[in-house]
Amino acid sequence: MTQKPLSDTRRPPSGGPKAAARNRAALIAAAREVYAENGLGAPLSAIARRAGVGQGVLYRHFPDRTAVATAVLEENVRQIEQAAKQNTDLAKVLGVLTWHLSESAAFISVLHADGTGSHSTVPMYALTLSQRVERALRMHLPEGHPLTAEPDDLMIAVGMVSGAVTGPTREHRERRALAAWRLLGVEVGPVRPFEE
Structure with a gap:
């Protein structure tokens, strides 16, 4: 059985700017909910989980806790x-x-x-x-x-x-x-x- 080389495999499209805007909106909505439930000290990982994205996506939009709260x-x-x-x-x-x-x-x-x-x-x-x-x-x-x-x-x-x-x-x-x-x-x- 032969497999195609990894270089030929394609990743699913990222969704581009529309996906980025959706992710940002989801992160803000999730942060509002998580902060309401747990206060401003809630872990950022909880916000990412609630938004349905990885922590890397959260940090791409918001470099730190203050940036999330400000948003x-x-x-x-x-x-x-x-x-x-x-x-x-x-x-x-x-x-x-x-x-x-x-x-x-x-x-x-x-x-x-x-x-x-x-x-x-x-x-x-x-x-x-x-x-x-x-x-x-x-x-x-x-x-x-x-x-x-x-x-x-x-x-x-x-x-x-x-x-x-x-x-x-x-x-x-x-x-x-x-x-x-x-x-x-x-x-x-x-x-x-x-x-x-």
């Missing part, structure tokens, strides 16, 4: 911005924000970035992300809304709600977030991720 936070903010662009209703945008608060503990600390201290230890990217969330929400605040009384009221309310987002499961955290919004007198739409 998740960036995706969270991007979804909130997209929701704000496609919805004129503040309640719907707050539903997307609330989903991210309930899903991603790391996201909460970003929203508390205000950079007011001269010796702030808040990374600049966290401050930038927080400001982007504020802009996305503010564009839908009608005049006279309870969150417009003072310039800082909007992000103080977001901070108060995020402080209530504790608990062992996403569902429990979501219930607490909705209760906090209700106590602030703010209507929130369906709590779900933004779907393009």
